Amino acid sequence: MRTPELLFLEDDPQLSKIVSETLRSRGFAVTHLINGEQGLEAFAASTFDLCIVDVMMPFMDGFSFVKTLRASGNTIPVLFLTARSQDKDVAEGYQSGGNDYLRKPFSLEELIFRINELLKRSPQLKTRTTQPLSVGGFQFFAERQELVYLGRSIRLSHKESELLSLLVECKYQLLDRKTTLIKLWGNDSPFHARTMDVFISKLRKHLQADQNIEIINVRGLGYKLID
Structure with a gap:
């Protein structure tokens, strides 16, 4: 089975290190970047199976990054990470094109569970028929x-x-x-x-x-x- 390729956008150095190391130890390939602009550049050069996206990032925030992806027709599953807890922020995350939303602080086991659930849907998203x-x-x-x-x-x-x-x-x-x-x-x-x-x-x-x-x-x- 091919190793799942994850794009991880998070500007917190400590959290990024912990999450990236844990995910790699669980068999995922992780590309870690610190903002949405870098994320879009990464998509121009590589393909991924899932995005884990922090909402609050410099230069381009998570919502703007995902809106840009969706506007280009990209249907990759997206899991938002955020410290923002207002219901309107959660709603904005889904409206921008996110598939799931995990509030900080979170357990790494819950993160891995959410990732695996989204990856189950990834092949379906990639193989949808082009026929209407x-x-x-x-x-x-x-x-x-x-x-x-x-x-x-x-x-x-x-x-x-x-x-x-x-x-x-x-x-x-x-x-x-x-x-x-x-x-x-x-x-x-x-x-x-x-x-x-x-x-x-x-x-x-x-x-x-x-x-x-x-x-x-x-x-x-x-x-x-x-x-």
């Missing part, structure tokens, strides 16, 4: 994170695209709420449940041009996509 999926009158390009309707293109955030992919996979069937929260956010906490509801509302807005499409809320259980 039909959602009513829309064409959904999961790899490009794009909806097209009557020639009009709608760009989706990374999390919107992941959620819509799950809805399409089980079209006309119940998408279980708890399972989806754990798969996309790592747990089913009330905060993440509210965050998912926000993304469902955004998807409904994106799809409203086709009035035959519905995302039905099955109270307490989950959602159904009908087209």
Whole structure:
């Protein structure tokens, strides 16, 4: 099995040393850099399987780095690390294209668990079909994170695209709420449940041009996509 390649962006020297050494001892290849600008340069020269990104960094912060990656069409899984604990900061992390969010201080075992869970999704992200999926009158390009309707293109955030992919996979069937929260956010906490509801509302807005499409809320259980 190929050694997973991790890009680790963190400007704290002590934390960087501890995390990098631990991850290498667990069989990961780690490229450590100290800001988003260096991270983008690294992507121009190498390929990675996952990014671990500190939010507060000099020159280019973590949110800006990930937004730039997503704007280029890169779907690599991203785990944010941050000392910021406000719910709005967590929401901004997901909206910028992050897949998971770990607050400092954290245990190294939890970090490794989160990394392994994200890496399970990495092959799926890399092998998605380039053929569009039909959602009513829309064409959904999961790899490009794009909806097209009557020639009009709608760009989706990374999390919107992941959620819509799950809805399409089980079209006309119940998408279980708890399972989806754990798969996309790592747990089913009330905060993440509210965050998912926000993304469902955004998807409904994106799809409203086709009035035959519905995302039905099955109270307490989950959602159904009908087209």
